[in-house]
Amino acid sequence: MIKIKYRHEYKIHINLGDYYIIQSRVKQIMRLDKHAGENGQYTIRSIYFDDFNDRALFEKIAGTNHREKFRIRFYNGDTSFIRLEKKRKDNEITSKINTRITKYECLKIIEGDIDWLNQKDDNLLSELYIKMKSGLYKPKTIVDYVREAYIYTPGNVRITFDKSIRSGLFSTNIFDESLPTVEVLHPNKLVLEVKFDEFLPDIIVDILQIGERKASSVSKYALCRTFG
DSSP, X not given: OOOOOEEEEEEEEEEHHHHHHHHHHHHHHOEEOTTOOTTSEEXXXXXXXXXXXXXXXXXXXXXXXXXEEEEEEEETTEEEEEEEEEEEEETTEEEEEEEEEOHHHHHHHHTTOOGGGGGSSOHHHHHHHHHHHHSOOEEEEEEEEEEXXXXXXXXXXXXXXXXXXXEOTTOOOTTOTTOOOEEOSOTTEEEEEEEESSOOOHHHHHHTOOTTOXXXXXXHHHHHHTTO
């Protein structure tokens, strides 16, 4: 039985001015994520799934307290490490489970060739199989963005700045390196995410102070579906 770990997660729209202020503070006490490149950033490409009624999209827009979404993603264009993920939100806490898949398996899933999923000894693959068969789940949109991530061990805190969020419109060709994409946020805007376990240390609360900005329900998937 898979033990599910829940975390707190807050997302805030910020502008470039906010970013430079918070980043300068964060760098003083937090370390860069180990996956970051020389510039402190890495790229993420995901493809999100939804059913024929776009349930995941509309539950997000409505702010439903209990919701989930499935996605496949890889980092820095490296297709040797691909994961299927299920992210669940229950009120103010979130959980995520994942499993490795190959590029070949990813292509088969996207193309709708899924009978083999039910033959795998993997609960997440089996769940996706059921949803694609009974709920008519299918890949809906590609989401690209650049992430800058920092870690603070006490409280297992993770702060990320997500930039250049782009939609792949109607394409599901996740391995197309020249895929045309469209920016979904103003170039002056970013998404700040704060994730932690049981508590958020006071020192982190202090460095995140940026006036009256409040945590909001930000979804990169919903932003990108606006464009397709």
